[in-house]
Amino acid sequence: KQEVTQIPAALSVPEGENLVLNCSFTDSAIYNLQWFRQDPGKGLTSLLLIQSSQREQTSGRLNASLDKSSGRSTLYIAASQPGDSATYLCATMNTGFQKLVFGTGTRLLVSP
Amino acid sequence: EPEVTQTPSHQVTQMGQEVILRCVPISNHLYFYWYRQILGQKVEFLVSFYNNEISEKSEIFDDQFSVERPDGSNFTLKIRSTKLEDSAMYFCASSGTQRGSDYGYTFGSGTRLTVV
Numbered sequence: 001k002q003e004v005t006q007i008p009a010a011l012s013v014p015e016g017e018n019l020v021l022n023c024s025f026t027d028s029a030i031y032n033l034q035w036f037r038q039d040p041g042k043g044l045t046s047l048l049l050i051q052s053s054q055r056e057q058t059s060g061r062l063n064a065s066l067d068k069s070s071g072r073s074t075l076y077i078a079a080s081q082p083g084d085s086a087t088y089l090c091a092t093m094n095t096g097f098q099k100l101v102f103g104t105g106t107r108l109l110v111s112p
Numbered sequence: 113e114p115e116v117t118q119t120p121s122h123q124v125t126q127m128g129q130e131v132i133l134r135c136v137p138i139s140n141h142l143y144f145y146w147y148r149q150i151l152g153q154k155v156e157f158l159v160s161f162y163n164n165e166i167s168e169k170s171e172i173f174d175d176q177f178s179v180e181r182p183d184g185s186n187f188t189l190k191i192r193s194t195k196l197e198d199s200a201m202y203f204c205a206s207s208g209t210q211r212g213s214d215y216g217y218t219f220g221s222g223t224r225l226t227v228v
Contacts, residue, residue, distance in 0.1 A: 043118075043220055104153075
């Protein structure tokens with residue numbers, strides 16, 4: 001059974017810092033991995049999708065990497081802004097399944 | 113940008129009552145999903161739906177739950193007899209391909225269900 005863990009659980013940084021959020025998963029037989037952003041009381045916004053054959057994906061100030069063999073993904077946020085404050089979730093889809101398995105998230109606060 | 117729309121945004125119901133949560137997926141998507149998030153916990157998969165059939169479901173999705181696509185646009189989740197532990201945020205999602213392998217999943221903004 002896939003277990004997805006995210007560390008740290010919470011992170012507080014001043015504006016402008018580069019930061020890394022970590023995601024680890026126990027079953028490396030994944031089809032893809034997706035990073036989401038969740039604002040308080042709101043839905044999930046897809047940020048990046050990495051297929052199992054890919055090593056990384058980039059969108060603007062965001063870069064996500066995937067190392068299947070070690071069961072890890074990282075989300076790198078460059079030059080953080082207060083508007084980046086949210087909870088970041090990673091989720092894996094395993095081969096043979098259609099469901100996403102989510103981590104518990106990292107709650108990010110970027111202060112001005 | 114295309115959106116997944118969920119209604120209502122918040123629903124309060126008495127224990128034992130039936131509720132129907134509604135979703136309008138993105139129009140050209142073929143795969144539809146329900147997830148839920150109990151306050152302070154992980155987002156959990158409930159069910160996936162394709163070609164008018166359930167294609168995968170979790171242990172949570174027992175006989176109290178059902179899904180339907182009553183017309184060409186709506187996708188609904190029905191809980192027959194709500195329990196206190198059904199209180200959660202329910203998210204609908206859709207994707208264009210089976211495993212979201214195009215641009216991933218698009219989630220709605222959720223329906224907060226409170227059972228009293």
